[in-house]
Amino acid sequence: xxxxxAAFLGALVGALVASLVLTYGRRRRxxxxxxxxxxxxxxxxxxxxxxxxxxxxxxxxxxxxxIVAHNPAALTEGVVRGDRVGIPALLDLVREVRRTGVxxxxxxxxxxxxxxxxxLAARVLKLDDDHVLCVVxxxxxxxxxxEATRDFLANATHELKTPxxxxxxxxxxxxxxxxxxxxxxxxxxxxxxEIDRLTALVGQIILLxxxxxxxxxxxxxxxxxxxxxSLDRNRSLAERRAITLTTGGVPGLRVIGDADQLATxxxxxVQNAIAYSDARGRVxxxxxxxxxxxxxxxxxxxNGIGIxxxxxxxxxxxxxxxxxxxxxxxxxxxxxxxxxxxxxxGHSGSITVWSKPGSGSTFTVTLPKAPEREGEG
Ligand code: ADP
Numbered sequence: 449x450x451x452x453x454a455a456f457l458g459a460l461v462g463a464l465v466a467s468l469v470l471t472y473g474r475r476r477r478x479x480x481x482x483x484x485x486x487x488x489x490x491x492x493x494x495x496x497x498x499x500x501x502x503x504x505x506x507x508x509x510x511x512x513x514x515i516v517a518h519n520p521a522a523l524t525e526g527v528v529r530g531d532r533v534g535i536p537a538l539l540d541l542v543r544e545v546r547r548t549g550v551x552x553x554x555x556x557x558x559x560x561x562x563x564x565x566x567x568l569a570a571r572v573l574k575l576d577d578d579h580v581l582c583v584v585x586x587x588x589x590x591x592x593x594x595e596a597t598r599d600f601l602a603n604a605t606h607e608l609k610t611p612x613x614x615x616x617x618x619x620x621x622x623x624x625x626x627x628x629x630x631x632x633x634x635x636x637x638x639x640x641x642e643i644d645r646l647t648a649l650v651g652q653i654i655l656l657x658x659x660x661x662x663x664x665x666x667x668x669x670x671x672x673x674x675x676x677x678s679l680d681r682n683r684s685l686a687e688r689r690a691i692t693l694t695t696g697g698v699p700g701l702r703v704i705g706d707a708d709q710l711a712t713x714x715x716x717x718v719q720n721a722i723a724y725s726d727a728r729g730r731v732x733x734x735x736x737x738x739x740x741x742x743x744x745x746x747x748x749x750x751n752g753i754g755i756x757x758x759x760x761x762x763x764x765x766x767x768x769x770x771x772x773x774x775x776x777x778x779x780x781x782x783x784x785x786x787x788x789x790x791x792x793x794g795h796s797g798s799i800t801v802w803s804k805p806g807s808g809s810t811f812t813v814t815l816p817k818a819p820e821r822e823g824e825g
Pocket of ligand 1: 720752753782
C-alpha cells in the first residue's frame, strides 16, 4: 500500500479508536453527563469530525447503505452521490465488509466515456454493526506521472546510447587504423561531433528537469532585448546557411518573467526556423500586443519545409521528430520544443503553431504583459 495512505489510515483508525474509547468510557461513568438518547447523535458527530480531517475521500456508510458522514473530497471523487455510495463496485465491497467484518483493500479502474480515466485505491473497514468506513484515493494522476517519467527515462537512455555507441565504434576504428593518419583524423573529428551531440543532449535533459515545477521570478522583461539575444545566439548558424534574420512589429513591449528563460525559448524557436529552412530562407521575429492588451505575442516565422497537421500535434512531445535524420544532421535532440513549452507554461503563457508543408511555419508565444511603467499609458 502507498505509505501515505497507510499513514493516513493509521491516523484515522487511531482517531476512531480514541473516539470509541471516549464514547464507551463515558458510558461506563455512573452518572452520564449526556442523556442516553443523545449518544448515537454524538457518535455521528465524532465520525463527521474524523472524516472531515482526512484529506483522502472518506465516508462512513450506515446499516442501510445511507451516508452517515463524508468529507468534501468524497463528493468530488464521486464516492458519495446524493445520500448514497456513488460507485457501484465500492457499494458491493461495503456490503461484503459489513457482512464478513474483514477489512478490504481494492483498486477500482473507472473508465467512463468522455471522462478522465480514474484509478482508485480504496480501503473499506467495518467500525461496528452500524458503520462501515471507506477511504479512497485517486491514483490516476500519480500513475500517469510515473508512466511519463518511465517513458522519459526509456527515451533518454535510448537517445544517449546512440552517440555513446558511435564513440565506442569510432574509438575501435581509430585503434585499427593507427597507421593511417588521415583516417585517424577523420574518425577523431567524428568522435568530436558525437561528443558535441552528447553534451547538447545531456545539457537539454538537465535544463528540462530544472524547468519542471520551477516558477520563474516575476520580473518585467524587455521583449526587444529577449529577441536581440535570441537572434545573436543564432547569427552564425544563419550565416552558415545563408538565412536572413529580421525583426518586425511593435517595439518597446514588456512581459512578466525570467529574461534568461525567455531568451532560451525564443532562441530555440529561431534555431528551428533556421534548421528547417532551405538555404537562403528568411526568418522573421515579430512582436505585438494582443488585441485584448493583456498579453504580448512573439511570433517566429520561416518559409521553410513546414509541418504536416498530424505532426503539428506531436512536435511538443519530448524526443518527437518529424524527420529523425534531418534533426540529427542539424544537431537536434528532439527536446527543443518541449523546453519552449515548459518555459512558456511556467510563465502562464501559451504557444501555438501555424504551418503548411512546403510554405513554412509560424510559432507564436503569448506571454502576460508587464504593468505599465509609471508615467506611461
Ligand atoms: P529538434 O531538436 O529535432 O529540432 P524540437 O523539439 O525542437 O526538436 O522540434 C521537434 C520537431 O518539430 C523537429 O524535429 C522538426 O521535425 C519539427 N520542427 C520544429 N520546428 C520546425 C520548423 N520551424 N519547421 C519545420 N519543422 C519544425
